[in-house]
Amino acid sequence: MAQKIAVIDYGMGNLRSVSKAVEHVAGDAQVRVTDDPGFIANADRVVFPGQGAARECMAAIGKHHLNQAVLHAAKGKPFLGICMGLQVLMGHSEENDGTELLNLLPGKVQRFDGLATGDSGLPLKIPHMGWSPIRQLRTHALWHGIPDHSRFYFVHSYRVVPDDVSLIAATADYGVRFTAAIERDNLFATQFHPEKSADVGLRLLKNFVNWGV
Amino acid sequence: MGLAKRIIPCLDVDAGRVVKGVRFVDIRDAGDPVEVARRYNDEGADEITFLDITATAHERDTIVHVVEQVASEVFIPLTVGGGIRTAGDVLRMLDAGADKVAINSAAVANPEFVREVTDRFGSQCIVVAIDAKQVDDHWEIFTHGGRKPTGIDAVTWARRMVEFGAGEILLTSMDRDGTKAGFDNRLNHAVAKAVSVPLIASGGVGNLQHLVDGVQQGGADAVLAASIFHFATYSIGEAKRFMAHQGVEVRL
Numbered sequence: 001m002a003q004k005i006a007v008i009d010y011g012m013g014n015l016r017s018v019s020k021a022v023e024h025v026a027g028d029a030q031v032r033v034t035d036d037p038g039f040i041a042n043a044d045r046v047v048f049p050g051q052g053a054a055r056e057c058m059a060a061i062g063k064h065h066l067n068q069a070v071l072h073a074a075k076g077k078p079f080l081g082i083c084m085g086l087q088v089l090m091g092h093s094e095e096n097d098g099t100e101l102l103n104l105l106p107g108k109v110q111r112f113d114g115l116a117t118g119d120s121g122l123p124l125k126i127p128h129m130g131w132s133p134i135r136q137l138r139t140h141a142l143w144h145g146i147p148d149h150s151r152f153y154f155v156h157s158y159r160v161v162p163d164d165v166s167l168i169a170a171t172a173d174y175g176v177r178f179t180a181a182i183e184r185d186n187l188f189a190t191q192f193h194p195e196k197s198a199d200v201g202l203r204l205l206k207n208f209v210n211w212g213v
Numbered sequence: 214m215g216l217a218k219r220i221i222p223c224l225d226v227d228a229g230r231v232v233k234g235v236r237f238v239d240i241r242d243a244g245d246p247v248e249v250a251r252r253y254n255d256e257g258a259d260e261i262t263f264l265d266i267t268a269t270a271h272e273r274d275t276i277v278h279v280v281e282q283v284a285s286e287v288f289i290p291l292t293v294g295g296g297i298r299t300a301g302d303v304l305r306m307l308d309a310g311a312d313k314v315a316i317n318s319a320a321v322a323n324p325e326f327v328r329e330v331t332d333r334f335g336s337q338c339i340v341v342a343i344d345a346k347q348v349d350d351h352w353e354i355f356t357h358g359g360r361k362p363t364g365i366d367a368v369t370w371a372r373r374m375v376e377f378g379a380g381e382i383l384l385t386s387m388d389r390d391g392t393k394a395g396f397d398n399r400l401n402h403a404v405a406k407a408v409s410v411p412l413i414a415s416g417g418v419g420n421l422q423h424l425v426d427g428v429q430q431g432g433a434d435a436v437l438a439a440s441i442f443h444f445a446t447y448s449i450g451e452a453k454r455f456m457a458h459q460g461v462e463v464r465l
Binding site: 014016017020021024051052053121122123125126127128129130131132133149151153155156173174195196197198201202 | 214216217259284334335336337380405412434464
């Protein structure tokens with residue numbers, strides 16, 4: 001039977017790109033953009049995207065009654081967080097004068113300070129927007145076929161700082177070295193947007209679709 | 214290695230068709246935005262911008278279908294501009310698969326519109342497009358394709374739009390647009406220095422050195438060009454290799 005993939009929709013941002021990219025690599029899988037906890041609970045895999053501000057994301061997750069569905073999926077089946085879908089898994093964000101997050105992964109979310117200088121001599125622009133190379137810190141099924149130092153597309157003003165640095169699966173540099181991806185058991189989450197990262201991004205999504213935890 | 218400077222081909226779309234002549238010998242229908250976008254993606258474009266220049270209201274929906282089709286096949290960031298006047302317009306484009314929406318005249322008519330849509334959809338998907346022309350010793354913004362003066366200082370305006378939440382500035386020199394004489398890098402640098410968000414330089418690219426100059430002299434984070442890519446004068450890949458050779462970090 002074709003596998004079911006849930007793309008969690010809590011009303012924050014453009015999920016069309018994510019679902020189209022997953023469909024593109026998922027063969028005959030059923031890909032559904034959904035806020036239905038039942039579908040999420042029954043799905044074989046879950047993608048958790050998100051854009052926008054931390055507090056609004058948390059409020060939207062609450063409003064859609066998805067806290068438990070997200071936490072349950074993130075502990076029990078192949079789970080891919082993307083961008084805000086990585087950040088809200090942490091404990092606490094500096095955004096909006098401090099926002100409590102889902103606290104699945106102890107750690108915090110901090111703003112890029114904007115003090116570093118870029119090669120033009122001007123301060124680094126915030127958001128960090130565009131294609132940065134990532135350093136894979138370990139082998140992982142989701143890196144399969146993706147050369148180390150490949151460039152992925154980022155757009156974010158905040159970065160995650162996990163308490164347990166051994167969870168970091170990749171880093172990138174933008175004024176500081178920051179977490180580009182985290183992995184733990186069945187969970188993988190990226191600060192970058194695989195759905196917007198051309199061939200390497202599609203490869204990562206394909207690896208996720210085939211990932212046997 | 215760090216963040217790459219972005220190369221962004223821009224397509225003018227009129228009633229669902231690419232205009233301003235795209236000349237690729239090896240694509241079947243050079244007026245088809247999907248084919249052209251696919252081609253640019255294959256060549257290594259970092260993003261693609263669609264500018265909807267459709268004049269008649271009843272053909273406006275065609276850009277939505279264009280974005281839907283492109284977003285199903287091309288997995289790099291897509292920006293759509295032209296005729297975006299309401300939050301509903303922004304939502305339609307995002308729902309169709311656009312990642313960013315560029316707002317120009319509507320921001321000038323009502324700056325609060327920028328705050329409204331960045332609050333609702335997030336700064337990351339709102340680009341404010343600015344058309345600027347030199348007037349005496351500074352630059353002023355013009356609307357309606359550069360025909361209508363506003364008397365507003367371009368640098369001040371860019372800064373204000375960022376305060377209102379713009380996630381990126383797309384800056385076009387109306388003095389250089391279409392001239393192939395290169396960017397107005399004094400303008401670019403003045404704006405790049407004034408704002409904390411990324412700057413896309415536009416208007417006047419005629420050769421590959423101009424792209425390099427936009428980054429090195431103008432301080433741009435991304436460079437946008439139309440005709441040098443449409444007429445296949447240079448491929449995106451050639452442009453990137455040239456830029457890399459000149460010391461600009463690009464995604465190869």
